[in-house]
Each structure stands twice: as C-alpha cells, then as structure tokens.
Amino acid sequence: MYSVRELLEITESELASLAYPVSPDGLYAPMRYALEGGGKRIRPVLVLMGCNLFRESVTAARPAALAVEVFHNFTLLHDDIMDHSDTRRGKPSVYKKWNENTAILSGDMMLIYAYRLLNRCEESLVPRLLDAFNEIALGVCEGQQYDMDFETREDVSVDEYLEMIRLKTAVLLGGALQLGAICGGASAEQTELLYRFGLNIGLAFQLQDDLLDTYGDPAILGKPVGEDILAGKKNFLLSKALSMTDENGRIELLSLLRNQEMPAADKIAAVKAIYDRLDLKTITEQQIAAYFGNAFHTLEVLDIDSERLKPLRELASGLLNRQK
Amino acid sequence: MYSVRELLEITESELASLAYPVSPDGLYAPMRYALEGGGKRIRPVLVLMGCNLFRESVTAARPAALAVEVFHNFTLLHDDIMDHSDTRRGKPSVYKKWNENTAILSGDMMLIYAYRLLNRCEESLVPRLLDAFNEIALGVCEGQQYDMDFETREDVSVDEYLEMIRLKTAVLLGGALQLGAICGGASAEQTELLYRFGLNIGLAFQLQDDLLDTYGDPAILGKPVGEDILAGKKNFLLSKALSMTDENGRIELLSLLRNQEMPAADKIAAVKAIYDRLDLKTITEQQIAAYFGNAFHTLEVLDIDSERLKPLRELASGLLNRQK
Numbered sequence: 001m002y003s004v005r006e007l008l009e010i011t012e013s014e015l016a017s018l019a020y021p022v023s024p025d026g027l028y029a030p031m032r033y034a035l036e037g038g039g040k041r042i043r044p045v046l047v048l049m050g051c052n053l054f055r056e057s058v059t060a061a062r063p064a065a066l067a068v069e070v071f072h073n074f075t076l077l078h079d080d081i082m083d084h085s086d087t088r089r090g091k092p093s094v095y096k097k098w099n100e101n102t103a104i105l106s107g108d109m110m111l112i113y114a115y116r117l118l119n120r121c122e123e124s125l126v127p128r129l130l131d132a133f134n135e136i137a138l139g140v141c142e143g144q145q146y147d148m149d150f151e152t153r154e155d156v157s158v159d160e161y162l163e164m165i166r167l168k169t170a171v172l173l174g175g176a177l178q179l180g181a182i183c184g185g186a187s188a189e190q191t192e193l194l195y196r197f198g199l200n201i202g203l204a205f206q207l208q209d210d211l212l213d214t215y216g217d218p219a220i221l222g223k224p225v226g227e228d229i230l231a232g233k234k235n236f237l238l239s240k241a242l243s244m245t246d247e248n249g250r251i252e253l254l255s256l257l258r259n260q261e262m263p264a265a266d267k268i269a270a271v272k273a274i275y276d277r278l279d280l281k282t283i284t285e286q287q288i289a290a291y292f293g294n295a296f297h298t299l300e301v302l303d304i305d306s307e308r309l310k311p312l313r314e315l316a317s318g319l320l321n322r323q324k
Numbered sequence: 325m326y327s328v329r330e331l332l333e334i335t336e337s338e339l340a341s342l343a344y345p346v347s348p349d350g351l352y353a354p355m356r357y358a359l360e361g362g363g364k365r366i367r368p369v370l371v372l373m374g375c376n377l378f379r380e381s382v383t384a385a386r387p388a389a390l391a392v393e394v395f396h397n398f399t400l401l402h403d404d405i406m407d408h409s410d411t412r413r414g415k416p417s418v419y420k421k422w423n424e425n426t427a428i429l430s431g432d433m434m435l436i437y438a439y440r441l442l443n444r445c446e447e448s449l450v451p452r453l454l455d456a457f458n459e460i461a462l463g464v465c466e467g468q469q470y471d472m473d474f475e476t477r478e479d480v481s482v483d484e485y486l487e488m489i490r491l492k493t494a495v496l497l498g499g500a501l502q503l504g505a506i507c508g509g510a511s512a513e514q515t516e517l518l519y520r521f522g523l524n525i526g527l528a529f530q531l532q533d534d535l536l537d538t539y540g541d542p543a544i545l546g547k548p549v550g551e552d553i554l555a556g557k558k559n560f561l562l563s564k565a566l567s568m569t570d571e572n573g574r575i576e577l578l579s580l581l582r583n584q585e586m587p588a589a590d591k592i593a594a595v596k597a598i599y600d601r602l603d604l605k606t607i608t609e610q611q612i613a614a615y616f617g618n619a620f621h622t623l624e625v626l627d628i629d630s631e632r633l634k635p636l637r638e639l640a641s642g643l644l645n646r647q648k
Contacts, residue, residue, distance in 0.1 A: 141436065
C-alpha cells in the first residue's frame, strides 16, 4: 500500500516521463509549460489511490492518472481565457504568455491527449473508463457554463450554486477515484461509493475555498482576502447571504457589491460585516462538516479494511483542515 | 449496398435524431446551431461508406459517422475564433452569433461529445477506434497550428504546405474511411489502404480549393475569386510560385502581396499574371490528377469487388470535377 507522499512521487515521475512531440513547438510547448508548472496533483493521486484500494500495484492506473491531470490542465488553459486570468500558479497563464489562439489549440490538443493516455489502460477496461471519463468531462464543461451564466445573474440560489460547483469541481475529484477504482478492478457498487466520497470531498473543498476568501489569513493564503467580494462572485457565502436576508437586506448587499467607487478595503469590510451578522462563517463550516460527514459515511459502507483507507482519509482530512 | 444519396439521407436522419441536453442552453444551443447549419456531410458519408464496403448494414458505423461530423464541427467552432471568420455556411459563425467564450466551451463540449458517440460503437472495437480517432484528432490540431505558423512566414516550402494540408484536411477524410472500415470489420491492411485513398483524395480536394480561389468562376463559386491572394495566404499556388521563381521574382511576388495600397482587383490580376506565366493552373491540375491517380491505385490493390466500390468512386470523382 502506498502513502500519499509515495503516490505523489509516482505522479511526478510519470509526468516527467511524458513524451512531448517536438513539432509543432507552438502546440506542444504550452502543454509542457502547463504540466511542468506544478499544482497540487490531487486528482492523479486520487486516481492512483482509487486503484491502490483494490490492488497492491498502481501500474494499471498510471495512464488514467496522467489522463486526469492532463484533462485538468486543459480546463485551466481554456478557463483562464474565458475568465481573463492572467496568472496561474504564480506564473503567466498560457494565454498571457503566448496568446489566445495558442491557449485554445493547445488546450484542444491536451484534451485529445488525455483520451490518448486513457486508451493506454488495460484494453478490456477502456469502454468503461471512456464512458466514465466522458460523463466527468461533460459535467466539468456544464459547470463552467453555469459559472459563466451566473456572472450576469443576481438571483443565483444556494441550490444552483451547489449544483454548479458539483459539476465544475466535485465531479472531477469523484471521477478521479472512480477511474482509479475501475483500473483496480473494483465492483460497480464500490466504484459508485468512491465516486460519492470524492464528490462530497469536492463540494467541501470548494466551500473551504469560498470560506477562506473571506475568513482566511492572507499571510497563510499567500494572496489578499476578499477577491470574490470585489469580483461580485456568486460563491457560497454570497448566495447563502442573499437567501437569508429580506428584500431590504438583499438590496443593501447587492448595491454594496455593485458600488464601483467604494475603496476595496471598505467594501470587503462592509460585506464581511453582513456575513458576520448572518453568522455565515459558522454556517459554512457546518456545511463543510456535513459534506465531510457524508463522505466518511460512504467509506464506512465500503467493504474495505480500515487500514487500507488510511491514505485516503489522510488526504481528505488534509483538505478539511487546510488554511490555504 | 447504399448509394451516396442514401448514405447522405442516413447521415441527416442520424443528425436530426441526436439528443441534445436542454440545460445549460448556453452550452448546447451552439452545438445544435452548428450541426443543423448544413454542410456537405462528406466525412460522415465516408465513414458509412467505409463500413458498407464490408457489410450490407451500416448500423455499426452510425455512431462513428456522427462522431466524425461532431468532431469536424468542433474544429470549425474553434478555427473560426482563431481565424476571425465571421460567417460559416452563409450564417454568422458561433463566436460571432454568441461570443468567444461560448464558442470555446461549446467546442470543447462537442469534442467530448464526439468521444461519447464513438463509445457507442461495438464495445470490442472501441480501443481500436479510439486509437485511430486520437491520431486523426491530434493530426488536425497539428495542421491548424502549422497553418497559423505559416501566416507569419514567407519561406513556406511546397513540402511544408503539403504536410500542413495533409494534417489539417486530408487526415480527417482518410480517417473517416478508416473508422468506417474498422466498424465494418475490415482487415488492418484494407483499413490502411482506405485511409491512404482518403488521404490522397483529401490532398486533391484542398488543391482543388486553392485552384478555384484563383481560377474558379465566381458565378459558380458563389463568392469572389482571389481571396487567398488578398489575404496573402500560403496556398499551393503561392508556395509553388515562390519555389519556381528566382530571387527577383520572389521579391516581386512578395511585395505585390504585401502592397496594401493597390486596388484589390489589380492585385489579384497582377498575381494571377505571374501564376499564368508560371503555368500554375496546369501544374496544379497535374498535381491534383497525381493525387487522384494515387488514390485510385490504392483501390485497385484493395481486394474488393469493383461494383461495390462504385459509390466511393462516384463521391471521389464528384470532388475532382467540382467547380465550387
């Protein structure tokens, strides 16, 4: 059985051994740049972990782990264009370093490359892996579309927001475990339970992100807090706040967010004061704890030795207690 | 055995029966718009035809035919952004009708959708189909990258140009026949021969396009001639002309193309005069005929009854003799 650390090392060595075609350089250099640019590698580690629950060796899941990481980086290339994000992991994003066309086409190529990697898995598993992968990938696209749709809407409900992050973020974390479990020879029921575990962890992970944006420590986060507030982003705290206030409170909050003249620090403080009044920190923490509770409950249903689940528990708990 | 016309009808009815998810509309409406927007449907017909050479029924190839058409339309969505093409088949292109983000994301989704369709083929064939499809798709991306690279280069050789159109255009036509043949149960050798046939037809098809841009009849074409000349596009005629002239001729031709003050009609006439002097119409026609010769030669090697090959010959000859 591998530890989280060992699975991370396997992931990095697999990524380092990926063969990139040399030509056309304009197509493959951005892929190398994106994949060598770091990242937490949570998704490929989850793939390997999903496999390792059922098999001593994770060799069978290596191509799927790479496929998931390449897919994830493809979404970042395209999302950064759509969201006008100029930096990624402290470096210029691909569309900034090169240009939009490069980010579009290299991203397309990475998506295709992900499928190519997937097809290196054990042949008899390919149709099932492909089916799972397609549903995951479509979910992620749908999530990104809802996220963009929400930018121009002021009536996003909490349920709509949760459905959006389920698609955009959680499905890929659940899907990573699902693909790994398939490679490991898990039953359909076990695979489904692991998918649900990852889904709940993913939802908790995103709410944690939303919480840290307002209540995190900028020194630990490595970036200023309140970015979602300044961008008027419909995150969990905002959609929850809007659902809890009456019409006057709603108008007050929305006009605060729309106010372009107010100094940034004042705006963040004013919105935070509303969130404090509504006790949103506690409410969000409770919601996160509920998702974690759901997640760990599915692990109990899973007929796997508790010792074997340790790395998965360790990874998930690390995400729950993170400060950045 | 089906005629070209019958295969076209099957394609249209399959496309009409494609189930589009309803939500998010911003993601799926552009897909419907693109796929219902017409087009010659050559590629899906080639898939069905490839299958029909080996089987009476083309049912086994229907999902692959749709996958190829959806893939082709995905490339159009993204290419139109990259090439700033505002219209497509006489209607606004997706990025013009909606916006760039929509065209990026809907395109991504269509690419994934193509893989989903491919996975509806006979399960035992999926790994082989997926392998072929991935190589085709990567080729098309590489071709698009070379095409964009060539925009800023004045030293594109004839061989480089031919390699670019092989990737960007011909690989998908050859690949369509290849996928169909796999669905039809063809041997590896038969599949390879059909791929080569399609590749040569594809090369001829693109050179025909290049030829018509200068020597076509605008009344039949439905668009003005000389667009490539005005855009300074490195098509076959231009790269061939540059390879045939000495340094003075080269400078003359390039400065003509760069000249932004010259009236369009004069510029086209002047470049055409150079092409006439070099007898490029004949040279291009000979090259097209050579590709057709190669293509039909591979059909002879193929151990298939001549009667069965009629629809394929008919389709290919239609492409050779086209005036638009």
